Amino acid sequence: MWPGLETTARFRAECPRCGRPAVVCWCAWLRPFRPRTRVVILQHPRERTKPIGSARMAHLTLEGSELHVGVRFEGVAAVARRLDDPRAPAVLLYPGPAAQPIESLPRDVPRTLVVLDGTWRTSRALLRANPRLQALPRVRLEPPAPSEYRIRSQPRPEYVSTVEAVRLALRALEGPDPRFDGLLEPFRAMIRMQLEFQERAQRGDPDVPRYARSRPRFAGPDA
DSSP, X not given: OOTTTTOSTXXXXXXXXXXXXXXXXXXXXXXXXXXXXXXXXXXXXXXXXXXXXXXXXXXXXXXXXXXXXXXXXXXXXXXXXXXXXXTSOEEEEOOSTTOEEGGGSOXXXXXXXXXXXXXXXXXXXXXXXXXXXXXXOEEEOOOSSOOOOTTSOOSSTTOOOHHHHHHHHHHHHHOOOHHHHTTHHHHHHHHHHHHHHHHXXXXXXXXXXXXXXXXXXXXXXXX
16 A cells, blocks of 8 residues: 555645655655766656656756756757756767667766657657757667556657666666666656556546546646
């Protein structure tokens, strides 16, 4: 039994940190740390309020990371500073013929890792709307296993969630580090809780509809 599942009293209370209803808050599984790589997540607005997204948990885990929400970032000074910082050259994590394997980058060079968060359709829209992103060197992942994202379908078997992609990218850029595995702890907790609610719904649990009417409305700061 997850904390809070035994009562409906707190269903509508929301965590100010993760923006999830308190009954399914995953903050207890966060293990914050600061990687050498600077991670900048550019999130499509449609992704921001999705209750099972993973970009925010990556942002909350990675100290020094940035999460910006929008479609056009060409005039956003904070984003421009990161993309143009010569001390930590930026690369865009995005698949395609022009992308080189991320493992081919030297590990002793500081990097800014730019990640697009959204569906594949909205991530393509982000790329098209931002010529500066199109000009960045691109890197791609080759995940060794399918995504653990059992509660959200992926268009292709090799595609993974944002937090899974960030973990794999950091391992490639910095080498093995047990802290990187901690990125998946809140992700896995979220999946377990979601699956438990689905099972309870199938059993006809009367509390589940009340939870379903209490969707997160998080509108806190991006960074």
